[in-house]
Amino acid sequence: MKNVLNNIQHNIFANNKQLAVLIDPEKIRLSDVEAFVKKINKSVANYIFVGGSTVPVDLTEPLVVEINKHTNLPVILFPGDVAQITNKANALLFISLLSGRNPAYLIGKHVEAIPRLKETTLEIIPTGYLLIENEGVQTMVQKVTETEPMPSKQVENIVNTALAGELLGMRLIYLEAGSGAKNPVSPEIIKAVRDDLSIPLIVGGGIKSKAQMNAAFEAGANIVVIGTALEKNEDFFRELKRW
Numbered sequence: 340m341k342n343v344l345n346n347i348q349h350n351i352f353a354n355n356k357q358l359a360v361l362i363d364p365e366k367i368r369l370s371d372v373e374a375f376v377k378k379i380n381k382s383v384a385n386y387i388f389v390g391g392s393t394v395p396v397d398l399t400e401p402l403v404v405e406i407n408k409h410t411n412l413p414v415i416l417f418p419g420d421v422a423q424i425t426n427k428a429n430a431l432l433f434i435s436l437l438s439g440r441n442p443a444y445l446i447g448k449h450v451e452a453i454p455r456l457k458e459t460t461l462e463i464i465p466t467g468y469l470l471i472e473n474e475g476v477q478t479m480v481q482k483v484t485e486t487e488p489m490p491s492k493q494v495e496n497i498v499n500t501a502l503a504g505e506l507l508g509m510r511l512i513y514l515e516a517g518s519g520a521k522n523p524v525s526p527e528i529i530k531a532v533r534d535d536l537s538i539p540l541i542v543g544g545g546i547k548s549k550a551q552m553n554a555a556f557e558a559g560a561n562i563v564v565i566g567t568a569l570e571k572n573e574d575f576f577r578e579l580k581r582w
């Protein structure tokens with residue numbers, strides 16, 4: 340059923356916060372998936388994102404199959420490359436790296452993905468993806484895509500880039516500080532983007548505490564994504580049992 344975007348919009352209308360837990364296929368063993376997913380089920384999480392900047396070709400599909408055995412939550416692909424597309428998920432964030440100027444990640448990979456997507460049952464959600472600079476530390480996404488992140492001081496440029504994505508017809512905007520970033524995207528940037536944007540806003544990268552998660556929601560994030568902090572410390576799930 341193609342209802343992920345509808346569900347996101349419905350939750351926004353109802354003023355609900357939305358949490359996505361990111362599972363990186365490279366960072367989890369199949370034998371650990373059941374226990375991890377059971378923790379996700381007991382938390383407030385609404386979605387499971389699956390993806391990574393570098394993932395061996397044969398890891399994603401078996402992971403999604405295993406996740407589906409243990410949860411009814413929607414599984415949404417957040418791919419770093421075409422090989423991470425599998426029909427076993429519910430939806431695909433069809434992301435274009437708007438913060439960068441590498442044609443491969445703006446449109447090239449997307450063309451490459453079409454043979455897989457022609458007959459897919461996945462809900463495809465066009466998503467503008469903006470990598471925001473974080474104290475000058477290089478992120479995996481930056482390295483893999485050979486692009487520069489947007490300077491965090493250039494708030495107007497960040498807002499304009501997000502709005503350009505909206506006007507190009509994208510259905511979501513994702514503000515990314517980078518996996519495992521020292522600091523999340525600042526509330527100031529989130530608020531500035533939220534103030535001008537009409538479509539849902541996802542924020543991720545470097546969120547390690549409930550306070551940081553709530554700061555992102557308060558600033559206007561509609562969905563917060565947490566990956567590394569839960570990978571490294573599953574006790575963090577205990578704080579996520581209720582909003």
Ligand SMILES: CC(C)=CCC/C(C)=C/CC/C(C)=C/CC/C(C)=C/COP(=O)(O)OP(=O)(O)O
Nearest residue numbers: 390391392419420421434436444448449479518
């Ligand atoms: C259109 C298709 C199918 C693919 C291209 C998609 C694009 C444009 C990707 C942009 C950049 C990119 C490589 C994004 C990766 C997204 C992601 C899941 C990042 C998470 O990073 P981690 O892989 O967890 O980082 P670490 O390896 O440092 O943990």
Ligand SMILES: O=P(O)(O)OC[C@@H](O)CO
Nearest residue numbers: 518519543544545566567
């Ligand atoms: O792993 P973390 O730092 O939580 O980041 C989540 C996601 O935004 C990375 O692409």
Ligand SMILES: [Mg+2]
Nearest residue numbers: 363518566567
């Ligand atoms: Mg990661």
